[in-house]
Amino acid sequence: MSINIKPCTIEDLSILQEISYETFNETFKDQNSPEIMNAYLEKAFNVKQLEKELSNIFSRFFFVYFNNEVAGYLKVNSHDAQSENMGEDSLEIERIYVRAKFQKLGLGKYLINKAIEIAVEQGKNKIWLGVWEKNENAIAFYKKIGFVQAGTHSFYMGNEEQIDFIMIKSLV
Template sequence: METLTIERITKEDLAKLQQISIQTFHESFSALNSEENMNDYLTTSFSAEKLSAELGNQSSQFYFAIVDAEVVGYLKLNLGEAQTEIKDNHALEIERIYVLQAFHGKKVGQLLYDKAIQIAGQINASYVWLGVWENNNRALSFYKKNGFAEFDKHIFRLGTDEQTDLMMKKNLINN
């Protein structure tokens, strides 16, 4: 693998963000979900309008992982009121870390995660939290390896399917 860079995403990157969002989510979850539910979720969650609004939110940040001028993954972070649930000004939510399957196992996800922890430090966050589908064993293992522990559960709707996400957090104070 050539040099990997992490770059902040801007509104001008909307089309690239939409493409990587759909591709990585589809690669990650299509085998375990119905085509109808996948299509419904991809169409609504990654529409140009929804992503544009997310990009425009001052309390959210997006970053691309780029290898040889190709976007191979991305990260979405939420602060304060942009957080999907807790909305704690002393916390940072990692809402999305997604990497193309061809780049799994090549430290891309780890570098995106490291970027999130760097930003958490810059804002003096007490902890970082996220939600992970209970059946996403690869992600659960990744977060446990990085020091996250489960603290709650919530429902994630994928089309008509109600799925359980495990909510995990990592304390940053005294770490």
């Protein structure tokens, strides 16, 4: 069994888009209508949007490989790329997506550790993320590894407001 992480670049855009659609759909399709899902996927993961995100100097993407197959990815944001203003001492984990067939293999923890490594390299005091209030498995995972709920924010699927818990892990 081999696990590797490699930076994702603009040359990886098509596989990034494919994994984004696949993993988001796998995770949330049962709780949202097909119309809302399709509209969100097209807005959030179209080529122009992903190019813009990949080009932002304050956002970084990493693929995780399991036995040389792309199993998922991590997106972290600092400075003004963060989806909420959490301060200069924070690093956001905006996306941590693992394909269904690779879940329960420890890849999520591997990606979290990569985010922590980046945060420490950048001198950050905390990492944070938003997780849907109904995603009980993810919430339990984040709590188990030391994240605590520190608030909420709105996340929109189409015109439907959903609530994300903001969870923070202190690094000091």
